[in-house]
Amino acid sequence: xxxxxxxxxxxxxxxxxxxxxxxxxxxxxxxxxxxxxxxxxxxxxxxxxxxxxxxxxxxxxxxxxxxxxxxxxxxxxxxxxxxxxxxxxxxxxxxxxxxxxxxxxxxxxxxxxxxxxxxxxxxxxxxxxxxxxxxxxxxxxxxxxxxxxxxxxxxxxxxxxxxxxxxxxxxxxxxxxxxxxxxxxxxxxxxxxxxxxxxxxxxxxxxxxxxxxxxxxxxxxxxxxxxxxxxxxxxxxxxxxxxxxxxxxxxxxxxxxxxxxxxxxxxxxxxxxxxxxxxxxxxxxxxxxxxxxxxxxxxxxxxxxxxxxxxxxxxxxxxxxxxxxxxxxxxxxxxxxxxxxxxxxxxxxxxxxxxxxxxxxxxxxxxxxxxxxxxxxxxxxxxxxxxxxxxxxxxxxxxxxxxxxxxxxxxxxxxxxxxxxxxxxxxxxxxx
Amino acid sequence: xxxxxxxxxxxxxxxxxxxxxxxxxxxxxxxxxxxxxxxxxxxxxxxxxxxxxxxxxxxxxxxxxxxxxxxxxxxxxxxxxxxxxxxxxxxxxxxxxxxxxxxxxxxxxxxxxxxxxxxxxxxxxxxxxxxxxxxxxxxxxxxxxxxxxxxxxxxxxxxxxxxxxxxxxxxxxxxxxxxxxxxxxxxxxxxxxxxxxxxxxxxxxxxxxxxxxxxxxxxxxxxxxxxxxxxxxxxxxx
Numbered sequence: 001x002x003x004x005x006x007x008x009x010x011x012x013x014x015x016x017x018x019x020x021x022x023x024x025x026x027x028x029x030x031x032x033x034x035x036x037x038x039x040x041x042x043x044x045x046x047x048x049x050x051x052x053x054x055x056x057x058x059x060x061x062x063x064x065x066x067x068x069x070x071x072x073x074x075x076x077x078x079x080x081x082x083x084x085x086x087x088x089x090x091x092x093x094x095x096x097x098x099x100x101x102x103x104x105x106x107x108x109x110x111x112x113x114x115x116x117x118x119x120x121x122x123x124x125x126x127x128x129x130x131x132x133x134x135x136x137x138x139x140x141x142x143x144x145x146x147x148x149x150x151x152x153x154x155x156x157x158x159x160x161x162x163x164x165x166x167x168x169x170x171x172x173x174x175x176x177x178x179x180x181x182x183x184x185x186x187x188x189x190x191x192x193x194x195x196x197x198x199x200x201x202x203x204x205x206x207x208x209x210x211x212x213x214x215x216x217x218x219x220x221x222x223x224x225x226x227x228x229x230x231x232x233x234x235x236x237x238x239x240x241x242x243x244x245x246x247x248x249x250x251x252x253x254x255x256x257x258x259x260x261x262x263x264x265x266x267x268x269x270x271x272x273x274x275x276x277x278x279x280x281x282x283x284x285x286x287x288x289x290x291x292x293x294x295x296x297x298x299x300x301x302x303x304x305x306x307x308x309x310x311x312x313x314x315x316x317x318x319x320x321x322x323x324x325x326x327x328x329x330x331x332x333x334x335x336x337x338x339x340x341x342x343x344x345x346x347x348x349x350x351x352x353x354x355x356x357x358x359x360x361x362x363x364x365x366x367x368x369x370x371x372x373x374x375x376x377x378x379x380x381x382x383x384x385x386x387x388x389x390x391x392x393x394x395x396x397x398x399x400x401x402x403x404x405x406x407x408x409x410x411x412x413x414x415x416x417x418x419x420x421x422x423x424x425x426x427x428x429x430x431x432x
Numbered sequence: 433x434x435x436x437x438x439x440x441x442x443x444x445x446x447x448x449x450x451x452x453x454x455x456x457x458x459x460x461x462x463x464x465x466x467x468x469x470x471x472x473x474x475x476x477x478x479x480x481x482x483x484x485x486x487x488x489x490x491x492x493x494x495x496x497x498x499x500x501x502x503x504x505x506x507x508x509x510x511x512x513x514x515x516x517x518x519x520x521x522x523x524x525x526x527x528x529x530x531x532x533x534x535x536x537x538x539x540x541x542x543x544x545x546x547x548x549x550x551x552x553x554x555x556x557x558x559x560x561x562x563x564x565x566x567x568x569x570x571x572x573x574x575x576x577x578x579x580x581x582x583x584x585x586x587x588x589x590x591x592x593x594x595x596x597x598x599x600x601x602x603x604x605x606x607x608x609x610x611x612x613x614x615x616x617x618x619x620x621x622x623x624x625x626x627x628x629x630x631x632x633x634x635x636x637x638x639x640x641x642x643x644x645x646x647x648x649x650x651x652x653x654x655x656x657x658x659x660x661x662x663x664x665x666x667x668x669x670x
Binding site: 011015335338339342345347348349426 | 477481484486487506507510511513514515519521525527529530538539541542543586590598
């Protein structure tokens with residue numbers, strides 16, 4: 001029967017082409033606006049580490065002095081260098097990595113290439129396995145390299161291609177701020193969105209080109225970037241023991257029991273520090289997984305959420321209009337429905353026939369809505385926001401566009417089809 | 433074929449209760465051609481709608497070809513209507529944007545018939561009413577009489593046992609009316625039961641039997657209102 005319903009639907013839609021276009025436009029505008037904002041929201045609120053984000057935790061301790069203390073306050077957002085290094089040495093988690101961002105000057109050995117700055121990450125060995133960083137050649141460095149401040153580095157594919165014209169460069173050296181670093185690995189294009197592991201740089205940034213052991217970066221005095229908060233005057237705020245928080249620290253804990261144990265470890269560590277006179281405050285620790293951290297830091301701008309709600313409201317208005325138009329269209333055909341009922345069509349048959357018609361409106365509206373969504377996303381990409389260039393429709397959102405469109409039109413069709421299939425055939429047959 | 437006993441139909445609104453049929457009893461047997469007459473508002477059309485399963489009865493008993501229709505759901509009623517009944521209406525009720533072929537196809541679409549079987553039936557029905565050469569014409573391209581013949585083709589395409597016709601000649605001139613009646617008589621002669629609602633005494637006179645409905649009460653004009661016929665023949669009581 002579906003073929004018959006489709007045939008009838010096309011005839012009906014052709015019969016009132018003006019009304020049909022109006023309904024398709026209503027669906028298209030509603031879907032276009034919704035999909036534009038939903039795509040932006042989808043990009044911004046996506047899980048950067050699917051399947052693993054629940055096991056990755058961001059660590060916070062409170063090393064600040066009593067001055068300004070209020071019970072229940074959030075601890076400092078980053079760690080001091082000495083705490084981060086202590087936690088790294090303790091190795092209480094499955095994986096752990098300390099890190100900060102930097103901007104390193106690279107001196108290319110390739111003829112014709114001028115020195116340039118590359119976004120860098122100064123971190124520790126577990127960064128790569130913990131965040132499942134994909135390698136095209138070689139590997140990360142070892143924990144011994146961290147301990148020994150080895151002159152090693154991992155570079156990203158674009159940097160490898162820029163410096164050497166190839167990614168097969170493991171064992172070669174890259175000169176950074178005058179120091180030759182041996183390349184242990186080349187990572188593939190890797191850009192977790194959002195840039196969850198360091199929200200002090202660009203939340204939706206492109207990721208780094210150069211990765212150097214944190215210890216090495218201090219020895220060869222690479223410039224760090226990002227936020228630093230000091231609560232006392234410090235001659236060298238980056239020095240070990242300086243009263244400044246500037247290091248991000250992530251751990252991997254693959255069970256709730258391990259997370260609980262690690263939290264307890266952090267409390268014990270804080271108590272020890274307090275006993276040793278290094279901490280003044282009572283233990284105040286936080287352990288948030290990736291999505292909790294993104295949520296806590298409001299990575300999705302509130303106005304994006306607001307726009308999404310407005311667009312969904314607009315879709316609702318469009319749907320209500322479509323309901324009205326479909327109701328008019330279907331009830332206009334009461335005579336035909338009466339005849340079909342008299343000739344043996346059940347209410348269900350009529351209902352299905354009309355719902356197929358609504359579904360076709362939704363499908364065509366979806367195609368038009370897709371065009372409008374692409375146009376809307378293009379407009380978003382012209383904005384100066386840091387996430388703008390990410391506003392592109394991916395395959396799931398493409399499917400969602402049609403699902404939304406057809407679902408919306410079927411929902412819009414349910415009431416009119418229900419009303420129409422309940423027309424009294426006897427009255428229609430006599431009055432026409 | 434059609435057995436009605438003490439049928440009543442009441443339309444209720446908040447203010448008024450209208451008794452359209454009151455304890456109407458009627459039997460129509462195989463092969464009969466029955467004319468139902470009566471003044472406007474007497475309940476003729478209500479009777480036809482109930483007989484055609486387009487309306488539910490308020491009280492009484494109705495058996496259509498041995499099937500008790502009182503407790504049937506919508507799907508079963510629709511299926512029974514499709515299989516057993518062919519409708520012919522005063523204003524033809526063809527679907528204007530379907531050609532003749534597709535109009536006749538409508539009742540067949542609600543059966544699980546193959547495309548070939550449907551085509552055979554449609555062509556046969558249009559042949560039967562003398563319009564085989566105009567299958568791709570639209571209703572608006574036909575005269576009233578031709579449109580009614582298409583409606584008859586549509587009614588008989590599914591091979592129903594019962595034809596229900598509501599003033600089938602009401603919108604036709606006398607020549608066309610005669611042609612339509614002749615067609616109905618031929619169908620009846622071939623075994624289809626015909627029940628026709630009409631105001632026209634000339635049409636009624638051509639039926640084998642007349643039933644008169646006044647104020648929702650049916651009277652067999654040949655036998656009188658109180659007579660109960662034996663089951664072998666048709667009977668009316670009220």
